[in-house]
Amino acid sequence: MTKNNEPKSGEKMNRPENRNRRTLIKALAGVPLLGLFAYEASKNRSYAREKQNRVLRELGLENFQAPKTQPGLQVKGGNRIRIGFIGFGTRAIQLASGMGFISLEEKELRQTKGRLDSWMMQENLQVEIAGICDVFDPNAKIGMDIAQNGLRVNGKPGTDYPVKRYRSYREMLDDPEIDAVVVATPDHHHARITTDSVKAGKHVYCEKSIALNEDELNEVYQAVKSSGRVFQLGHQITQNVIFQQAKEIIRKNILGKISLIETTSNRNSVNGAWIRHLDADGNPKPGDLNIIDWDQWLGSSPKVPFSIDRFYNWTKFFDYDTGMLGQLFTHEYDAINQLLRIGIPKSAVSSGGIYYWKDNREIPDVLHCVFEYPERELSLLFSATLSSSRPRGRVIMGNDGSMNLGESLEVTADYDSPQFKKQIEAGIIGTSGPMLTVMPGSGEIDAVTSATEKYYASRGLTDTFINGHPVDVTHLHIKEWINCIRNGGTPSDDIEKAYEEGITVLMAHKSYIEKRRVEWDPVLKKII
Amino acid sequence: MNNNYSSPQLWSLVLLRLFIGWHFLFEGLSKFMNPQWSSLGFLRESKWIMSGFAGWVTSSSEVLSVIDFLNTWGLMAIGLGLMLGLFSRPASAFGVILLLMYYLNCPPLTGLEYSLPSDGNYLIINKTLIEALSLFVLFLFPTSHVIGLDLFLHRRKQVKN
Numbered sequence: 001m002t003k004n005n006e007p008k009s010g011e012k013m014n015r016p017e018n019r020n021r022r023t024l025i026k027a028l029a030g031v032p033l034l035g036l037f038a039y040e041a042s043k044n045r046s047y048a049r050e051k052q053n054r055v056l057r058e059l060g061l062e063n064f065q066a067p068k069t070q071p072g073l074q075v076k077g078g079n080r081i082r083i084g085f086i087g088f089g090t091r092a093i094q095l096a097s098g099m100g101f102i103s104l105e106e107k108e109l110r111q112t113k114g115r116l117d118s119w120m121m122q123e124n125l126q127v128e129i130a131g132i133c134d135v136f137d138p139n140a141k142i143g144m145d146i147a148q149n150g151l152r153v154n155g156k157p158g159t160d161y162p163v164k165r166y167r168s169y170r171e172m173l174d175d176p177e178i179d180a181v182v183v184a185t186p187d188h189h190h191a192r193i194t195t196d197s198v199k200a201g202k203h204v205y206c207e208k209s210i211a212l213n214e215d216e217l218n219e220v221y222q223a224v225k226s227s228g229r230v231f232q233l234g235h236q237i238t239q240n241v242i243f244q245q246a247k248e249i250i251r252k253n254i255l256g257k258i259s260l261i262e263t264t265s266n267r268n269s270v271n272g273a274w275i276r277h278l279d280a281d282g283n284p285k286p287g288d289l290n291i292i293d294w295d296q297w298l299g300s301s302p303k304v305p306f307s308i309d310r311f312y313n314w315t316k317f318f319d320y321d322t323g324m325l326g327q328l329f330t331h332e333y334d335a336i337n338q339l340l341r342i343g344i345p346k347s348a349v350s351s352g353g354i355y356y357w358k359d360n361r362e363i364p365d366v367l368h369c370v371f372e373y374p375e376r377e378l379s380l381l382f383s384a385t386l387s388s389s390r391p392r393g394r395v396i397m398g399n400d401g402s403m404n405l406g407e408s409l410e411v412t413a414d415y416d417s418p419q420f421k422k423q424i425e426a427g428i429i430g431t432s433g434p435m436l437t438v439m440p441g442s443g444e445i446d447a448v449t450s451a452t453e454k455y456y457a458s459r460g461l462t463d464t465f466i467n468g469h470p471v472d473v474t475h476l477h478i479k480e481w482i483n484c485i486r487n488g489g490t491p492s493d494d495i496e497k498a499y500e501e502g503i504t505v506l507m508a509h510k511s512y513i514e515k516r517r518v519e520w521d522p523v524l525k526k527i528i
Numbered sequence: 529m530n531n532n533y534s535s536p537q538l539w540s541l542v543l544l545r546l547f548i549g550w551h552f553l554f555e556g557l558s559k560f561m562n563p564q565w566s567s568l569g570f571l572r573e574s575k576w577i578m579s580g581f582a583g584w585v586t587s588s589s590e591v592l593s594v595i596d597f598l599n600t601w602g603l604m605a606i607g608l609g610l611m612l613g614l615f616s617r618p619a620s621a622f623g624v625i626l627l628l629m630y631y632l633n634c635p636p637l638t639g640l641e642y643s644l645p646s647d648g649n650y651l652i653i654n655k656t657l658i659e660a661l662s663l664f665v666l667f668l669f670p671t672s673h674v675i676g677l678d679l680f681l682h683r684r685k686q687v688k689n
Binding site: 023026027028030031034037041045112113117118 | 554561608611683
C-alpha cells in the first residue's frame, strides 16, 4: 500500500525524519482501531443502559433498587440472650447454624466445600445456646456437642458459660437461666409447648406448622397475645431480599388486577416423602425405648405402642401433623400472605389421595386445595405431589402481567395487557420472556434479560445475597426475632400471621378429611 | 525476524490480529463491566477431561475468584496486546492456551450434552477451536514487529546487535 504512494526519489524517502514518521505510523497502527473500539464499546454500553432505563421508566420503577443490604436489622446492645432448644433434629442443627453455632465436623465439611467463609461472615447475634432438651438421647447429645464444643461465628470453638441438658421441656421452662426457646419438635408439640413457654415468660421461635386443631390454635393465639413475649414462626422464605422488590412491584400495580395465585410443591424422593427411618446404607436408624422417652414424645397424641416408623416418619400420620399442608403449603401461604396479606379465606376445598407411596401413610401424596377470597376477588390454589419433581413455580397472575416468585423474581407482561398495550405495540416491552428479572446477588435490576441470565434465573439458590455474599435466610429470620426481643417490635411472622396461616391450613385439612367444602365464620371464629 | 511477507500477506495477518484482539478485548471488558459475571456457570457445565479441574475451581470461592480475575484481565491484556501489537507473540501464545481451556472444558463431541445452547451447530470443531488455531498461526507468523508497538522493541534489539 505504502510503496505505490511513496515518491520515487530514494533520497527523499530515506530522510531520517520521514523514516521516523513512517516507523511511528506503523508502530501505532492499532491505536485508531482501539479508539474506534472504545467509541463502539461505550455506545453499546449506553444503549443497553438506556433500553433498561426505558423499561423501568415505563413501569414507574426508576428508583427501584436491587437488594443489597437488609435495612434496619443491626444487632444493638451486647446483652446476651440465653436460648434453649426444645427438640434437636435436623432442622434444629440448621437453626443453630443460623444462630452462629456449628459442630466441628460440620466446620470441616464446609471448609472442604469452600462454604465456611460465607458462614463465618454471618453476623454474631450475641446469643448463647444455654439449654438442650430432646427426648431422643442421640439428638440431645448432638445438641450438647454443638452448644458446648462447636465453632461459633466469632471463630472460637467452645463456650465460657454452662450448657444444661433438660429431660423435659417443662424443666427448661422453669429455669430462670433461659430467656427464650426454639421449638423444633415434631408438629404435634408446637402449640402446647409454645403456649406453655410464653406463659412461663419465654420468647418463642417456633417451627411451622403452629397447630393441629382449632382448639390448640385458639389457645396458643390467646396465650401469645396476652404474654407480651416475642413470637416468630419459622418461615425464613420472607427474609429473601427479593421479597421487598416483589412487594414494590405489586404496590405499583404492574401486575394489574390479581385474581389468581397458583402455588405448588413438587418433589420426588424417599426423604421428600417423609420416609426417614433408614440411613444412607439402607439400615434402620437407631431408636428404642432405652434412648427414647416415648411417653413424652407422644405428648397429648393418642397412646400407641413404640414404633420406629412413627418416631422417624411422623409426618405420614395425622396424629402428628397435617402432611403436605403443614410441611409445604405453610411456606407457600406465608409467601403470599406476606406479599398480599390475604388472611383467612372465605372457603376451602381440598382433593387428593394416596396414589404413589403405598405404605401405611395417612397423608395424601397428591393434593390440591382451592381457597376463595371473594372480598379480595381472588382465588388461591395449592397443588402438590410427592412423585414428580417437575418445578411448577409460584405464580401471581394479574391481567397486566404475572410474577413468578422463587429465589429469583420474574415479571412477564401479559400479551393482552390493557396497561401495557402501547408499550407492547411499540416494542418497548416484549411478552415472549420476562420484562423484569431480579436476581439476588446481582445488585442490578435486569430489564433486558439475556438468554444466559434467564437460564440462571430459573435455577434455584439456597441463600439470599447481601452485599454480594450469600447469607442464610434462616439466620436473617432468627436475627429478626432476636432484634425484636432486644429492641421491641413485631417480627414478620408474628402470632397474627401464624393464626391466619393456622386457620387456612386447618380449613384445607378439614376439607380433605371430611371430603366437603368448608367455610370460615369470622363472627364465631370457627371453621364450619 | 525479517519481514518477508508480501503486502497482502502482511495486511491480512495484521487484520486477523486486530480482529481477534478486538474480540478478546470486548469479551474481557464485558466481564469486567458486569459485576454479576462469574465463570461458575460455564465451569459447572464442564465435561470431558477438564471436568476435574473445573470441579476443583468451583469447589472453592477463593480459587473461583482468582480464576475469574485472571480470565477477565487476561482477556483484556491479550486483546490490548494484539490490537496494539505489543508483546504480540506472548499474547498469541497465552490466547491459544486460554481458548484451548475454553474448548477443552466444553468440547462439542458426540455424546456430551450441555444445558446451555450453543450459538451454532458444531461437531468437534467449533469457533473457539478455529480462533485458537488462528492465533497459533499468528504466533508462527508474527506481524507486530512490522506493524505494531513491538516495532520499537525490535528496532532496539537490532541496534543492540
